[in-house]
Amino acid sequence: MAEEKTELLxxxxxDETMIINMGPQHPSTHGVLRxxxxxxxxxxxxxxPVIGYLHTGFEKTAENLTYQQCNTVTDRLDYLAPMxxxxxxxxxxxxxxKVEVPKRAQYIRVLFAELTRVASHxxxxxxxxxxxxxxxxxFYTMREREVILDLIEAASGVRMNPSYFRIxxxxxxxxxxxxxxxxxxINDFPRWMKAYRHLFDGNPLxxxxxxxxxxxxxxxxxxxxxxxxxxxxxxxxxxLRKVEPYSSxxxxxxxxxxxxxxxxxxxxxVRIDEMYESMKIIEQAIGKIEPKGEYTTSDRKISLPPRxxxxxxxxxxxxxxxxxxxxxxxxxxEVYQGVEGPRGEMGFYIVSDGSSKPYRWRARxxxxxxxxxxxxxxxxxxxxxVITAIGSIDIMLGDVDK
Amino acid sequence: xxxxxxxxxxxxxxxxxxxxxxxxSIDQPTIxxxxxxxxxxxxxxxxxxxxxLCLDVLAVDYLPDRPxxxxxxxxYNPWKYARLRIKIRVGINEKVPSVTGLWPGANWPEREAYDxxxxxxxxxxxxxxxYLPDDWEGHPLRKDYPLTGTxxx
Numbered sequence: 001m002a003e004e005k006t007e008l009l010x011x012x013x014x015d016e017t018m019i020i021n022m023g024p025q026h027p028s029t030h031g032v033l034r035x036x037x038x039x040x041x042x043x044x045x046x047x048x049p050v051i052g053y054l055h056t057g058f059e060k061t062a063e064n065l066t067y068q069q070c071n072t073v074t075d076r077l078d079y080l081a082p083m084x085x086x087x088x089x090x091x092x093x094x095x096x097x098k099v100e101v102p103k104r105a106q107y108i109r110v111l112f113a114e115l116t117r118v119a120s121h122x123x124x125x126x127x128x129x130x131x132x133x134x135x136x137x138x139f140y141t142m143r144e145r146e147v148i149l150d151l152i153e154a155a156s157g158v159r160m161n162p163s164y165f166r167i168x169x170x171x172x173x174x175x176x177x178x179x180x181x182x183x184x185x186i187n188d189f190p191r192w193m194k195a196y197r198h199l200f201d202g203n204p205l206x207x208x209x210x211x212x213x214x215x216x217x218x219x220x221x222x223x224x225x226x227x228x229x230x231x232x233x234x235x236x237x238x239x240l241r242k243v244e245p246y247s248s249x250x251x252x253x254x255x256x257x258x259x260x261x262x263x264x265x266x267x268x269x270v271r272i273d274e275m276y277e278s279m280k281i282i283e284q285a286i287g288k289i290e291p292k293g294e295y296t297t298s299d300r301k302i303s304l305p306p307r308x309x310x311x312x313x314x315x316x317x318x319x320x321x322x323x324x325x326x327x328x329x330x331x332x333x334e335v336y337q338g339v340e341g342p343r344g345e346m347g348f349y350i351v352s353d354g355s356s357k358p359y360r361w362r363a364r365x366x367x368x369x370x371x372x373x374x375x376x377x378x379x380x381x382x383x384x385x386v387i388t389a390i391g392s393i394d395i396m397l398g399d400v401d402k
Numbered sequence: 403x404x405x406x407x408x409x410x411x412x413x414x415x416x417x418x419x420x421x422x423x424x425x426x427s428i429d430q431p432t433i434x435x436x437x438x439x440x441x442x443x444x445x446x447x448x449x450x451x452x453x454x455l456c457l458d459v460l461a462v463d464y465l466p467d468r469p470x471x472x473x474x475x476x477x478y479n480p481w482k483y484a485r486l487r488i489k490i491r492v493g494i495n496e497k498v499p500s501v502t503g504l505w506p507g508a509n510w511p512e513r514e515a516y517d518x519x520x521x522x523x524x525x526x527x528x529x530x531x532x533y534l535p536d537d538w539e540g541h542p543l544r545k546d547y548p549l550t551g552t553x554x555x
Contacts, residue, residue: 052533059518060542064549095429222454222480225507236480243483244404335429336476336487338457349474351462360462364476369457372510401533 017045022386024053029390030127031397035374039383047378047386049371054401062361066327067093067167070361074348075161077363078399080123083109083116083152084341085363086165091246092337092348093167096330099302102294105169106248111182111285112152112164113247113339114278118189119148120342121275128268128391129200132209137199144192147185154178168303169296174289182286189279210265214377214389217262224376225369228344229274230393232258233266240340247339251288252281264392271394302328327356336364343367343394367399404430407484410451418443422488430485440490441499444475448504453477453486456505459512461492461519465545469493471521475501492521500526518543 023034032053038046058077062070074089075082087109094101126141149159154175156162164171200206216226218234231238239256241249257273259266296303304323305316332354338347344366351360370393377389411424411431421439425432435443447453455478462472469491477486492498500523501508512523513532520541523529531538540547 055533057542060547060549223506225456225505227455227457231480238480238483244406333428336485337429345457347457349458349460349476360460362458362460364458368510369507372507 016040020383029397030395031400033371033390033395033397033400035386035390037378037383037386042382042384044378044381044383044386047375049374051371051397051400054397056401058363058402059361063358066356067330067358068323068327070358071163071166072161074363075163076398077365077402078120078341078343078346078367078396079160080396081116081120081342082161083112083164084339084346086163087113087247088337088339088341088346089348090165090167091339092335092350093330095335095337096333096350096352097167097302097328099168099297099299101169101247101297103248104289104293105295105297107251107285107288108170108174108295109165109247110249110252111282111289112155114281114285115148115151117278117342118275118282119145121271121278122148124271124342124391124394125196128394129206131387131391132206134199134203134206137196140192140196140199147188151178151181151185154181166296166303168299169294173292173295176291179286179289179291182282186279186283186286193275207265209385209388210263210268210392212263212265213381213385214264214392215262216373216377220376221262221373224373226344226373227369228341228366229270230267230344230370230373232256233270234262235260240338240345244338246337252284254278254280264388267392267394329354329356330358338364341366343396343399344370363402365399365402367393367395367397368402371395371400403428404483404485407431407451407479407482407486410484410486413451414443414446417446425489427487430487432487432489434489434491437490437492437496437498440488441501443488444501444504447477447486451479452481453479453484455480456501456508457485459501459508459515461515461521461543463519463543463545469496471519473498473515473521494520497522497524499524500529502526517541520544 017038017040020037020039021034022037023029024032034050036048036050037044058073062073071086071089074085077085122141122145126138130138152162153159156164221231221234235258237256237258242256254277257270259270300319305319309316310320330352332352334351336347336349338345346366347364349362350358353359374389378386422433422435425434457476457478460474471492473490473492475488500512510532512526515521516529517531517533518541
C-alpha cells in the first residue's frame with residue numbers, strides 16, 4: 001500500500017495531539033464514512049472525512065446501459081430519496097429528447113417527489129435525534145416512514161428502489177384506492193408531527209446540543225458548494241422548486257423555509273419546516289390528480305405500449321420489442337438538469353453521442369459537496385459535536401461515494 | 403433554457419476579446435475557453451459577476467480526439483439563480499490550473515477527476531485519489547479502461 005500523504009500523519013513535530021479514526025463502522029456516520037480526527041484533548045484540531053468505502057462506479061456502469069436501464073442506477077445513489085434521483089435523470093433525458101410529458105404524470109411525479117422528501121426527512125429526524133441521545137423518536141419516525149414506503153409500493157411494486165418515473169412518464173398508472181391512502185396519510189401526519197414535537201420541542205438536552213454547534217457562515221457555505229437545506233439555514237432562499245420550476249412545480253403554492261443562524265439548530269428547523277411545506281404540496285397535488293388517466297407520453301418510440309395493445313396490435317408488438325431489446329436513440333448533445341432533492345441540488349449531466357447509451361453520465365450528488373463542509377464545521381469544536389455535525393449535514397453515503 | 407442572467411455572454415465578450423467562444427446549448431449559457439485564458443475568466447466570474455457557487459467540475463473522455471479530455475465547470479449565481487457552463491479541452495499529459503483557490507468546494511470534484519480520469523490539477527492543495535485506493539492502477543472512467551477480464555501479473 002502506498003504511503004498516504006497527509007499532514008495528519010506527520011509526526012515530525014511532537015505535541016500533545018492525538019489522531020483518532022472515527023468510523024468506518026461507526027453507527028452515527030450513517031453509512032461507511034471514516035473521519036480522521038486530530039484531537040487536542042476533547043477539542044478537534046482538524047477533521048478529515050475519508051470516503052470511497054461505498055464506491056461502486058455508478059457512472060461507469062451507466063455508460064454501458066441503455067437510457068431506460070440507467071434509471072435503476074439512479075435509485076441506488078441516494079437510496080433514501082430514490083424518486084428525486086429518478087426525477088432529475090428522466091427530466092434530463094426528456095430535455096434531450098424534447099418529449100412532452102402529460103400534465104397528470106407531472107403532478108404524480110411532484111406528489112412522489114414530495115413524499116420521498118418527507119420520508120427522507122423522517123429518517124434524518126429519527127437518526128439525528130438518536131445521535132444526540134434521544135432514542136425513542138427513531139422508532140416512531142421509522143414506523144411513519146413505512147406508511148410512505150407503503151404508498152410507494154402500492155404505485156410501483158417496490159419499497160426502496162422503485163424506478164417508478166420512466167422517460168416519458170411513469171411506469172404504471174396509480175392503483176385503485178391510492179387517493180384514499182394518500183388522504184389518510186395527509187390526515188394522520190399533523191398528529192404524528194405533534195407527537196414528535198412533544199419529544200424534541202423545548203427539550204433542553206437537544207437544544208443545548210444544537211445551538212451554536214457546527215456553525216457554517218453563508219460565505220463558507222457558498223465557497224464549499226453547499227446546497228439545499230444547509231445553504232437555506234444560512235439565509236439564502238435557493239430552492240430549485242421555486243427559482244427554476246420543473247415538472248409543473250409552478251402550479252403549487254408553498255413557501256421556502258429559511259433561517260439565518262447557520263448552525264445545527266437552524267438546519268434542524270429548516271428541515272422540520274420543510275416537511276410541513278411538502279405536506280402542503282402533497283395535499284394540492286392529490287387534489288389535482290385524476291384517479292385514472294394519462295400517465296405516460298403517447299410517443300411509442302419512447303414509452304412502452306400498454307399491455308392489452310401488445311397482444312392485438314402488430315405495431316405495438318414491434319415497438320415493445322425494439323424498446324426492450326435496443327432502447328431508443330437520443331439526439332446528440334449535452335444537458336444538465338437539477339432538481340431540489342431532500343439534501344440539495346441533485347442533478348444529472350448527460351452527454352449523448354446519438355446512440356441508445358449515454359456517452360457520459362454524471363450525477364451531481366448533493367451529499368458529496370455538502371460533506372466537504374464538515375471540516376469547517378468541526379474545527380475547534382468538541383469531539384462529541386462531530387456527530388452533531390455529521391447528522392445535521394444529512395449525508396447519505398450512497399450519494400457521496402457513487 | 404436558464405435565462406436568469408441573459409446578458410452574461412455579451413458582458414464576457416466585451417470584457418475579454420479572445421480566449422473563449424460561445425457554444426450552442428439547449429439548457430444553459432455555455433462557453434468553451436482555452437486552458438491559458440481560463441483563470442482570468444474564472445476570476446472575473448467569481449469576483450465581478452458573483453458566480454459564487456461551483457456546482458460541479460467533471461471530465462469527459464473523447465478518446466480518439468485531440469486534446470482528449472474535456473473539463474466541464476458548472477457555475478451558479480445564487481442571487482440571480484443563473485447558471486453558466488465552461489468547457490476546457492485538455493490533452494492527456496497536460497496539467498490544468500486548479501480552481502480550488504476561487505471555489506474551495508472544487509477540491510473533491512477535482513480529486514475525483516484526478517482519480518477516475520487521471521487529469522492533473524496544478525495548484526491543488528491535496529491531489530490524491532479520492533475513491534480508489536492509493537495504489538490502484540489506471541483510471542476507470544477513461545474510455546479505454548477494460549470493463550471485464552482478470553488481471554494477469
